Amino acid sequence: xxxxxxxxxxxxxxxxxxxxxxxxxxxxxxxxxxxxxxxxxxxxxxxxxxxxxxxxxxxxxxxxxxxxxxxxxxxxxxxxxxxxxxxxxxxxxxxxxxxxxxxxxxxxxxxxxxxxxxxxxxxxxxxxxxxxxxxxxxxxxxxxxxxxxxxxxxxxxxxxxxxxxxxxxxxxxxxxxxxxxxxxxxxxxxxxxxxxxxxxxxxxxxxxxxxxxxxxxxxxxxxxxxxxxxxxxxxxxxxxxxxxxxxxxxxxxxxxxxxxxxxxxxxxxxxxxxxxxxxxxxxxxxxxxxxxxxxxxxxxxxxxxxxxxxxxxxxxxxxxxxxxxxxxxxxxxxxxxxxxxxxxxxxxxxxxxxxxxxxxxxxxxxxxxxxxxxxxxxxxxxxxxxxxxxxxxx
Numbered sequence: 486x487x488x489x490x491x492x493x494x495x496x497x498x499x500x501x502x503x504x505x506x507x508x509x510x511x512x513x514x515x516x517x518x519x520x521x522x523x524x525x526x527x528x529x530x531x532x533x534x535x536x537x538x539x540x541x542x543x544x545x546x547x548x549x550x551x552x553x554x555x556x557x558x559x560x561x562x563x564x565x566x567x568x569x570x571x572x573x574x575x576x577x578x579x580x581x582x583x584x585x586x587x588x589x590x591x592x593x594x595x596x597x598x599x600x601x602x603x604x605x606x607x608x609x610x611x612x613x614x615x616x617x618x619x620x621x622x623x624x625x626x627x628x629x630x631x632x633x634x635x636x637x638x639x640x641x642x643x644x645x646x647x648x649x650x651x652x653x654x655x656x657x658x659x660x661x662x663x664x665x666x667x668x669x670x671x672x673x674x675x676x677x678x679x680x681x682x683x684x685x686x687x688x689x690x691x692x693x694x695x696x697x698x699x700x701x702x703x704x705x706x707x708x709x710x711x712x713x714x715x716x717x718x719x720x721x722x723x724x725x726x727x728x729x730x731x732x733x734x735x736x737x738x739x740x741x742x743x744x745x746x747x748x749x750x751x752x753x754x755x756x757x758x759x760x761x762x763x764x765x766x767x768x769x770x771x772x773x774x775x776x777x778x779x780x781x782x783x784x785x786x787x788x789x790x791x792x793x794x795x796x797x798x799x800x801x802x803x804x805x806x807x808x809x810x811x812x813x814x815x816x817x818x819x820x821x822x823x824x825x826x827x828x829x830x831x832x833x834x835x836x837x838x839x840x841x842x843x844x845x846x847x848x849x850x851x852x853x854x855x856x857x858x859x860x861x862x863x864x865x866x867x868x869x870x871x872x873x874x875x876x877x878x879x
Contacts, residue, residue, distance in 0.1 A: 504536065
């Protein structure tokens, strides 16, 4: 299978590298690159000795195992040379050579796609905005793209699905990895009614480095990106900056409170010229001509409900669990007793609902290590992440 060569090529470089695309432009494709000896590669800026050593390793067994694993898991493999590969990604910096997917690939080729991003600790206002705007966009046949995280991302996907519309979830882990655990039901719904994508092989667990490179795909797959709510250091601000670099339209939902730190990042972009979104028309007006001449997949809205009623299912308590939370298997004693190190300290310190900084103070551990431990505990099904950046034991 030619797909194995593309998996091999992606394994030769770090995630997000632009070098595979440069090599393809020079040599033609993954198989041609595979058959090129290290001494015969053209001079390409940034191509180092360690890259040449990786390219010189002609063992395809690791790539073959990934391909076979995808077949066993029924995960699709979409490569750079496939005509179904999204044109929107071909021209970004560092396009992935391989996309792993579950769902409907036709969503990659719809006339208009809008990225919807927000903080994991979004307020009730932010979550409602993400949900309602996504619902209303989906009713117009627009694809909603987001990152499957808790908070604003989840509300964006949920709003589009409630409209019977189309949504793409871009993961920062392998598609077989259950993260975050509370979004299991949501991801299944996206795979069934929309499209789940990842450039990471099955089995890859989430890592901070993957979230940052994942964001370029959210913006790259979109014609415009809407930032719902974000503090200064939020990861979704990186998506917004990438959207500008990729010449995408940038929209921001005006803050409910101009003095709130939760909205400080949005204020900065609005000052710099981002388009304010006071309603869905502010987004639709930018793509009116394209929408009018397109063959759109318009869903049938739920009967008897206004868009706000149908889209907005957020509890009055912004720290409550998501409405689409799935019943998970009970916590096993073995999983708890097998804990050690920082995850054990964090789990023992977690009482009621707490934030990572509170746990860091209690355990006297670095905040970054505590967040990593919480991610591990969540993957193991021992804790769940709530709105507002809070965690609780399961």
